Amino acid sequence: MMKKNRLLGDRLVIxxxxxxxxxxxxICLYPLILTLSVSFSSEQAIARNGYSIFPLSPxxxxxxxxxxxxxxxxxxxxxxxxxxxxxxxxxALLITSMIAFSLSIKKLRYRNTLAFICNFTIIFSAGLIxxxxxxxxxxxxxxxxxxxxxxxxFSVWNMFLLRTYFASVSPALYEAAEIDGANYFxxxxxxxxxxxxxxxLTVGLMYALQYWNDWWHALIFVNDRDLFPLQYYLxxxxxxxxxxxxxxxxxxxxxxxxxxxxxxxxxxxxITIGPIIFLFPYIQKYFVHGIMTGAVKE
Amino acid sequence: xxxxxKGFLYEIKKNRILYLMCVPALIxxxxxxxxxxxxxxxxxxxxxVVDGIFGSKFVGLDNFKYFFSANSMxxxxxxxxxxxxxxxxILGIIIPVSIAIFINEIRHKAYKKIAQSMMFxxxxxxxxxxxxxxxxxxxxxxxxxxxxxxxxxxxxISWYSEPKYWKWIIILSxxxxxxxxxxxxxxxxxxxxxxxxxxxxxxxxxxxxxQILHLTVPMLKPTIIVLSLLSIGRxxxxxxxxxxxxxxxxxxxxxxxxxxxxxxxxxxxxxxxSYSTAIGLFQSLMGLILITxxxxxxxxxxxxxxxx
Numbered sequence: 103m104m105k106k107n108r109l110l111g112d113r114l115v116i117x118x119x120x121x122x123x124x125x126x127x128x129i130c131l132y133p134l135i136l137t138l139s140v141s142f143s144s145e146q147a148i149a150r151n152g153y154s155i156f157p158l159s160p161x162x163x164x165x166x167x168x169x170x171x172x173x174x175x176x177x178x179x180x181x182x183x184x185x186x187x188x189x190x191x192x193x194a195l196l197i198t199s200m201i202a203f204s205l206s207i208k209k210l211r212y213r214n215t216l217a218f219i220c221n222f223t224i225i226f227s228a229g230l231i232x233x234x235x236x237x238x239x240x241x242x243x244x245x246x247x248x249x250x251x252x253x254x255x256f257s258v259w260n261m262f263l264l265r266t267y268f269a270s271v272s273p274a275l276y277e278a279a280e281i282d283g284a285n286y287f288x289x290x291x292x293x294x295x296x297x298x299x300x301x302x303l304t305v306g307l308m309y310a311l312q313y314w315n316d317w318w319h320a321l322i323f324v325n326d327r328d329l330f331p332l333q334y335y336l337x338x339x340x341x342x343x344x345x346x347x348x349x350x351x352x353x354x355x356x357x358x359x360x361x362x363x364x365x366x367x368x369x370x371x372x373i374t375i376g377p378i379i380f381l382f383p384y385i386q387k388y389f390v391h392g393i394m395t396g397a398v399k400e
Numbered sequence: 401x402x403x404x405x406k407g408f409l410y411e412i413k414k415n416r417i418l419y420l421m422c423v424p425a426l427i428x429x430x431x432x433x434x435x436x437x438x439x440x441x442x443x444x445x446x447x448x449v450v451d452g453i454f455g456s457k458f459v460g461l462d463n464f465k466y467f468f469s470a471n472s473m474x475x476x477x478x479x480x481x482x483x484x485x486x487x488x489x490i491l492g493i494i495i496p497v498s499i500a501i502f503i504n505e506i507r508h509k510a511y512k513k514i515a516q517s518m519m520f521x522x523x524x525x526x527x528x529x530x531x532x533x534x535x536x537x538x539x540x541x542x543x544x545x546x547x548x549x550x551x552x553x554x555x556x557i558s559w560y561s562e563p564k565y566w567k568w569i570i571i572l573s574x575x576x577x578x579x580x581x582x583x584x585x586x587x588x589x590x591x592x593x594x595x596x597x598x599x600x601x602x603x604x605x606x607x608x609x610x611q612i613l614h615l616t617v618p619m620l621k622p623t624i625i626v627l628s629l630l631s632i633g634r635x636x637x638x639x640x641x642x643x644x645x646x647x648x649x650x651x652x653x654x655x656x657x658x659x660x661x662x663x664x665x666x667x668x669x670x671x672x673x674s675y676s677t678a679i680g681l682f683q684s685l686m687g688l689i690l691i692t693x694x695x696x697x698x699x700x701x702x703x704x705x706x707x708x
Contacts, residue, residue, distance in 0.1 A: 108607045115608040119502035120511070126499065127518035130580060133533040134521060136544065140536065152542040197428065200421035210418050211411045219426065223433040226688045229680020230664050231673050232439025233432065235453075241431065256428040286417045315526035318641050322665075337528045340535065341648030364542055371532040378524045386520045394588040 134379070141165070141369035148364045164365040168373070175327075176335070176373060182247070183332040187313040190251045194260075194309040195302060202261045203290045206268035207276075220258045234322065249323035250331060254312060260305045267301035268294055304392025307385055314378070336374045339367065443678035456674075463678035473663060474679075478636075481659040484571055485635045491575045492582065493628060499579060500586035501616055505608065519580030527645025530573055534646055538569070563656035570646060570657055574639070582627075589623040590616065622701060629698050633691035636660060636683050 132155070139157040140148060147158035168176065201220075205213045227233070243249035271294060279289045295302065317333035324330065330338070372379070412419055438453070443463055445456040467474035499519065506512045522530075537544045538559035546556035559565060593616070601611050638659025647653045658666070660683045667676040 108605065112608040115612070116505050116507075119505040122498065122502050123506060123515045124511075126495075126579070127515040130521050130576065131518040133536070136536055137533060148542060152547045153536050153544050197424045201425040204418040204421045207415075207418060210415055212419075216422055216426070220429065223429055225691055226684055227433060228436035228440050229677060229684055230661070231668055231677040231680055232436035232442065234668075235439055235442075235673070236436045237432070240435075252428070253432055256425050258429075261425070286415070287421065290421070311524060317526060317528055318644065321644070333526045333528045336532065337645065337648070340528065340532055341650075367532060368536065371529055375525055375529055382521060382524045383517045385524070386517050389520070390516070390584055393584050394591065 134375075137368045137371050140365055141372045143365055145363045145365050153364070164363075164369045168366060168369055176332075176370075178328060179330050179332045179335040180376075182250075182329060183314060186247065186250045186316075186331060187310055190255060190313040191306055191310045193251065194255045194257070195306050197256050198261050198305065198309075199264055199295065199298075199302065200290065202264035203268050203294050204286075205261075206265045206271075207286070208273070220261060224258055237323070243323055245324055245326045245329060247329060250316065250319050250329075251313075253319060254316065257309070257312075260308060264298070264301055264305055267298045271297050300388070300392050303388055307389060307392075311378075314376075332374045332376070336370055339370060440677065440681055442674050443681045445674055447672065447674040447677075459674075463675050464682060466675065467679055467682065473658065476655070477658050477660050477663040480567070480657060481636060481638050481661075484567055484574075484638065484657070484659060485631070487568075487571045488574045489628065489631045489635070491571065492578060492631065493624060495575055495579045496582035497586055497617075497620065497624065499583035500590060500620075501612055503583070503587065504590060504616075516580070519583070521580070522577040523581040525577075527639075527641045530577065530642075531645045531648065534569065534573065560650060561652050563653050566647065566653050566657050570642065573646060574642060585627065586620060586623060589620060593619050625701050626698050629694040633694035634687065635690065636686040638662065640665065 136153060136155055139155055140153050141164055142160050142162065143154070143158040144161050144163065148154075151158060201216075204210060205217055207213070237243045237249065237253070241248075241252075243252070275293055275297075276289050279293055284292070315333060317331060317337050320329070320331050320334035321337070324334070378385075442453055442456075444458060444460060445453070446459050446462075447453065447456045451457075466472050503512060503516065506515075535543070538546075540546060540556065540558045540560065543559070545559065549556055557565075597615055598611060601615060606614070638661040640661040643657055643659055643662050647657055654666075660679060664676045664679050664683075667679065
């Protein structure tokens with residue numbers, strides 16, 4: 103009788119596990135499907151029936167409409183985002199991995215001092231305004247593509263993650279290379295980097311995602327429409343919609359703004375997510391692997 | 401062995417390649433973190449552009465006093481920041497830990513894999529996209545939430561003009577976005593648990609629930625504590641991108657969801673640089689105190705290993 107109860111209890115726990123995980127997974131993906139299906143619905147059907155998880159009278163008219171009307175603007179934004187992502191990620195990986203490698207070499211005497219210089223910026227910062235004034239008045243980052251790249255090109259967190267990987271490489275390998283006459287830069291390029299591919303990929307993906315999804319640097323630094331990254335382009339469309347749907351913006355002001363149709367908003371959202379939709383199941387695998395190995399200490 | 405010969409310059413020269421490799425990162429830190437420290441002086445002045453940062457009139461702590469005076473939003477935004485962060489933190493532990501524990505019980509590999517991919521999706525999208533999705537759920541005429549209300553015969557709600565719901569919409573969005581990602585860290589910790597403990601428990605007749613409550617949860621405790629401490633250390637910081645991405649420039653909702661970070665940005669335009677700098681400094685100081693305390697506690701719990 104006891105045993106029977108226990109088995110029943112175990113089954114219940116397992117059942118709850120299946121239901122909980124299934125439900126949460128659905129909640130996570132549901133909005134994506136909603137967005138996709140609205141973007142492929144016809145505008146009239148959405149106005150009549152509201153948002154729906156199945157495309158209502160399916161059509162690609164919205165996408166055609168967008169590319170005819172604002173195709174150039176979107177392409178430009180795509181260009182800005184891709185440029186920023188590619189250049190930013192490449193630069194960030196180079197800068198981050200070089201210092202991470204150096205700080206992983208135990209015989210470097212000032213490595214703790216340097217690590218502290220990095221750490222301190224996590225613990226204490228001057229705040230938004232001094233940072234903004236210095237960036238605009240002294241570095242001239244207003245309306246510059248560098249404003250979208252430079253401020254986030256080095257993340258101390260990612261550096262420490264990479265350093266953990268580099269530190270796990272056996273020092274004997276480095277010593278052997280040193281005896282063969284290699285200097286530390288050669289060792290970094292030829293030994294350390296190839297041995298840390300998983301870590302570099304994980305950190306590279308983190309940087310790439312950060313650049314792809316970044317819009318607040320654009321909010322702060324960029325007025326020039328030609329420099330709008332994708333996410334900021336979408337933000338501009340949506341923030342007008344939100345403000346007007348609150349009903350408190352004076353009608354005179356809202357009269358000048360034409361609200362994009364529901365399907366247009368969702369189609370632009372899909373375009374903004376872009377390659378991530380197709381890539382995320384593959385990228386996700388590397389992420390899980392990379393974070394798992396990074397989080398587990400030997 | 402002359403100690404001078406082994407001094408600073410000698411070390412730099414000997415390992416010059418390694419030190420050179422640190423230079424680009426250090427330049428970025430100096431440019432964007434250290435040089436701005438000088439600007440903190442603005443918090444104690446009445447800044448005007450003509451006289452510059454160091455020529456403007458010194459006013460002592462006036463800007464800080466104003467922040468906490470009755471006619472400023474100081475208390476309100478501090479409350480909002482702490483409220484949103486506190487509940488995000490609690491749910492941000494419970495849900496990822498539950499995910500990790502439950503996913504461990506699932507035997508069907510495909511189910512596990514697909515569910516995990518789906519849960520990871522929110523991590524990949526920007527807050528602006530989250531904002532667009534929330535619009536699809538909460539917009540008055542076509543949104544899904546009102547369709548559901550109508551289905552049950554309730555009156556539709558005009559969500560975007562009702563500030564009282566938005567703290568929780570933001571909290572739940574944040575939990576939704578990070579849970580799949582955070583659960584991986586707990587799963588990594590669980591992968592390291594000693595399997596023989598579970599075998600022994602099974603032999604002793606422990607049920608699944610007992611194994612979870614008396615083995616898994618206690619062994620996860622150190623990880624949970626360290627991650628919570630880290631969040632507590634950042635409890636005075638709001639997520640600027642999250643708040644602005646979700647709420648945008650909606651004037652009605654702003655009052656309820658303005659956190660310190662967004663308040664600094666708004667004040668910059670209306671109340672001036674000095675005042676905004678003072679708020680930023682207040683935030684950094686509170687953060688410094690909390691994060692140092694959190695680090696000390698983490699060291700105690702985690703065998704001398706701190707958060708950083």
